[in-house]
Each structure stands twice: as structure tokens, then as C-alpha cells.
Amino acid sequence: MMLEKFIGLLFAPLTFALGFLAPLFMQLLDAVGWSTPMASNAIIAFAVTGIWGLLAQLRGSWVWLK
Amino acid sequence: MAEVTSDIDWDALSADELAGLERKIAAKYMQGFPVGIVIWGFANTAIWLSLWPLVLLDIMPLWMAFPIALVNVSAAYLPSHDAQHSIIAREGHKLRWLNELLGHVSLIPFAAPFRYLRYTHFEHHAHANDPALDPDYDVHAESRGQFFRKALARMQPAAAQDEQAYAAALKRIGKEHLLLEAVLIRSFYLLVLFFTAWSGYALEAALLWWIPLLVSQVYIRYYLSWKPHHPGKRTGRYEDTSAFRSVLGNIGSSGMQYHIVHHLYPRIPLMRTPAAYRELRPILQRQGCDLGEL
Numbered sequence: 001m002m003l004e005k006f007i008g009l010l011f012a013p014l015t016f017a018l019g020f021l022a023p024l025f026m027q028l029l030d031a032v033g034w035s036t037p038m039a040s041n042a043i044i045a046f047a048v049t050g051i052w053g054l055l056a057q058l059r060g061s062w063v064w065l066k
Numbered sequence: 067m068a069e070v071t072s073d074i075d076w077d078a079l080s081a082d083e084l085a086g087l088e089r090k091i092a093a094k095y096m097q098g099f100p101v102g103i104v105i106w107g108f109a110n111t112a113i114w115l116s117l118w119p120l121v122l123l124d125i126m127p128l129w130m131a132f133p134i135a136l137v138n139v140s141a142a143y144l145p146s147h148d149a150q151h152s153i154i155a156r157e158g159h160k161l162r163w164l165n166e167l168l169g170h171v172s173l174i175p176f177a178a179p180f181r182y183l184r185y186t187h188f189e190h191h192a193h194a195n196d197p198a199l200d201p202d203y204d205v206h207a208e209s210r211g212q213f214f215r216k217a218l219a220r221m222q223p224a225a226a227q228d229e230q231a232y233a234a235a236l237k238r239i240g241k242e243h244l245l246l247e248a249v250l251i252r253s254f255y256l257l258v259l260f261f262t263a264w265s266g267y268a269l270e271a272a273l274l275w276w277i278p279l280l281v282s283q284v285y286i287r288y289y290l291s292w293k294p295h296h297p298g299k300r301t302g303r304y305e306d307t308s309a310f311r312s313v314l315g316n317i318g319s320s321g322m323q324y325h326i327v328h329h330l331y332p333r334i335p336l337m338r339t340p341a342a343y344r345e346l347r348p349i350l351q352r353q354g355c356d357l358g359e360l
Contacts, residue, residue, distance in 0.1 A: 007249055007253065010253055010256055010257075011252075011253075011256070012223075013223045016256070019256070019259070019260035019263065019264070020256075020259045020260055020263045020268065020271070020272075020276070023263040023264050023266075023268040024263055024268035024269060024271075024272055026268070027266070027268045027269045028269065031269065056222075056223055057223070059224075060222060060223050060224025060225075061219075061222040061223065061224055062221075062222060062223070063218065063222070065215070065218055065219050065222065
């Protein structure tokens, strides 16, 4: 049961968003030299990918296509 | 290899003689050790693995490593496919370990489990184009455009067609324990992505594994499943697949122009299917096979 929960959590879109897309987006922002006084790149990356991941989790799709 | 079919009056042959000749030609191409695919499988994985330290240690630029990784990941499935059919060595042969090792190692870039793919692939061969029993049936689409739309839809979290069809096939043959293998390998893949990303190498992980894997999954489905089985409406030994001419040529289409030879004789090594096809062609024509423009 514990293993099933762990697997379910690992494969969840929100986990992928925060586990991979967030650092990827952060690295991309840093690479292109993006910065804003409003928020750090880390916060922007977490906000954007977190919302995207949450929507993917709720909708079952990353791109509004099923 | 000497041609079995030189100086034959095809129209004078009976159905039994034609079938016998077909088997004789096929048997010729099954002989010998397929050294090329063994080197391909191990070298491909070794090259892909070497990209990681080369990129992370700044020895190779990422823009150069990305296309190499794309080729590596896309080429990872085929050596395992030969191993699935025990082409390198059958059970009981002294080199059986090499067959199984190749199957597992070549699939590392593809992040997929060998035995899970082997047994579901056997079910595909046994039931090609059968909507209820072919685990690859869902890949069918009316047009190329629909195939790509469907491929994108299949990547979404809610899409579970692949897993359900494969799980059902494994359950039917009493091999459902292999699902755990698939989950573990996929979990390992995700954990590697997460770990490398949070270690500051997210872009590297994306271009060495994540994006190449997404692209290669579509590529493999297109050339190994959709194209040679399209339109996927007929079943039967000579009808469930076809030959076709690809705009990418034989290498660019992973040798799948001759997929019909593979379905008729799965133990012919991939690299010998073009020669086998050329010799079998007159027989396949007379058996009513769809040979496209090839």
C-alpha cells in the first residue's frame, strides 16, 4: 500500500512539474539572463510550473488535448 | 549469400512449392551470428551514457550532445527487438546470456523494460491488427495527421491506453508480474531526471534524455507500429502488415520498410531483412501481400 502511494505520488503531474519542470524553467530563465525585481527566478519558475502541473493533474493533460 | 530463386519459373509453382521455397529462402537468412546488431546495441548505449560525463564536465557542448542523444535514444529499441525474438541466441544456446544482456542494456536510453516489451510484442505478433488482442492496436489512426495528434494525446497523464492494453496482454499470458519491472524502470527514469535537475543540470537532463525520449517514442510508434500496419484493418499472415517506401530511406525508418519480412519470419535479423525481402519479393507478390512501391 505504501509502495502504491509512493508510485502514485512519483508519477503525478504535479510532482513532475515541481521535480523537473521547475528547475528546468529556472535554469532556462537564468540562461537567457531574465530577471525582474518583482520576484526571483526560482519563485517565478515554481509559480509557473506549479500552476501548470496542478492544471495537468486536474485536467489529465499538459496541453489541453485528450 | 547465393540466391535460392535464380532461374525459377514462378508461375509453374504450386501453392505448396511456393510456400516451401518461401521457407527455404527465409531459413537461409536466419543463419549466422548477427554481429552488427550486437555491436549496435552495446555501442549505442555506451555512447549515450558517455554523453553525460562529457556534457557535465564541459568537455562536449550541450548543443552538440543533443542530436547525438536524439539518435541514440531513437536507435535504442531495435537491438532489443532482435533480442526479444532471440535472434542472437535461443534459449539453451551457450550465448543466451548475451541475447538477454543485449535486450536489457540496449533499452537503457529508452527507459523501458526488456521482458515487458518482449512478451507484449509476442502478443502483437500473434494477434496483429486484432482490436481486442493486439496490444499495439490503439496506435492505428486514419491519417498521418491523426497519428501525430493521437501520439500527443497518448503522452498526457490521463491517457492510459498503452498501459491498459499491455497490462491486459500480460495478464492474459500470466506474466503480469512484469508490470512491476516497468514501474520500477520508469520510476528510476523519473528519479534520475529529478535528481539531475535539482543538482543544477535540468537543461542537460532535458536535452540528453527527456526530449530525446519523447521524440523517439513517437518516432518508434510511427515507424514500427503505425506505418507498416496502416490501415490496420486486415488480419492474416500475408495481410496484417506491408512493405513501404519511406522518405527517410531504410536507415531513417529504422529498417521498417521491410517490416513484412519481420512479421512473416521474426527470427530473420533486422539487418538481413532488405536482402531477404528482395529474394522473397516474387513469392510475396503471388501471396497477395501489399508491397507498396518497394
